[in-house]
Amino acid sequence: KYEKIWLVFGIGCLFVFLTIIGVSAFAKGNQPPSCLTTIDPEKVDQTPPFNKPGLVKTGDNEYQLNMVAAAFAFTPAQVEIPKGAKVTINITTKDVIHGFEVVGTNINMMVEPGYVNSFTKTFDKTGEYTILCNEYCGAGHHMMTARIKVV
Ligand code: CUA
Structure with missing residues (x-):
């Protein structure tokens, strides 16, 4: 039961992080020097x-x-x-x-x-x-x- 909660939490965090990186990279133009x-x-x-x-x-x-x-x-x-x-x-x-x-x-x-x-x-x-x-x-x-x- 608890495993399920942690699994959802983990996937949720991953999703949040990827969204933040995506927004910062593409919407705000935060690209590394190229x-x-x-x-x-x-x-x-x-x-x-x-x-x-x-x-x-x-x-x-x-x-x-x-x-x-x-x-x-x-x-x-x-x-x-x-x-x-x-x-x-x-x-x-x-x-x-x-x-x-x-x-x-x-x-x-x-x-x-x-x-x-x-x-x-x-x-x-x-x-x-x-x-x-x-x-x-x-x-x-x-x-x-x-x-x-x-x-
Ligand atoms: Cu160190 Cu050039």
């Missing part, structure tokens, strides 16, 4: 836009921030972003898997050789943000940081 493009990791330096990493204005208050990760640094190491700018960050790596986390924000991407990962965010508050590599990538992993300044 891989848009593939790239030859050995030719990152010759492939636009990564041949000139940095901030590019793409529209009214809209920017693209193209960054390259390589053991053990991000290029550019420091960027200034105007307050209120909507920035699409594109990142790729020349060597191994790195991480790309902007501390204090919801930006957290894996950077994989051969792929470009993107994330769009509007920077509403002035201040400094630290970019961290949060995937162990070798001896210099702990020093692999960069900085975003919102001015």
Whole structure:
């Protein structure tokens, strides 16, 4: 008798969780960062836009921030972003898997050789943000940081 109650409870919970995930994913557009493009990791330096990493204005208050990760640094190491700018960050790596986390924000991407990962965010508050590599990538992993300044 009790088994039946627990079974119903279990199935009920499962249903509730799946509904929550479904609504969050499709109705609210809560998708994980996605891989848009593939790239030859050995030719990152010759492939636009990564041949000139940095901030590019793409529209009214809209920017693209193209960054390259390589053991053990991000290029550019420091960027200034105007307050209120909507920035699409594109990142790729020349060597191994790195991480790309902007501390204090919801930006957290894996950077994989051969792929470009993107994330769009509007920077509403002035201040400094630290970019961290949060995937162990070798001896210099702990020093692999960069900085975003919102001015
Ligand atoms: Cu790059 Cu850890």
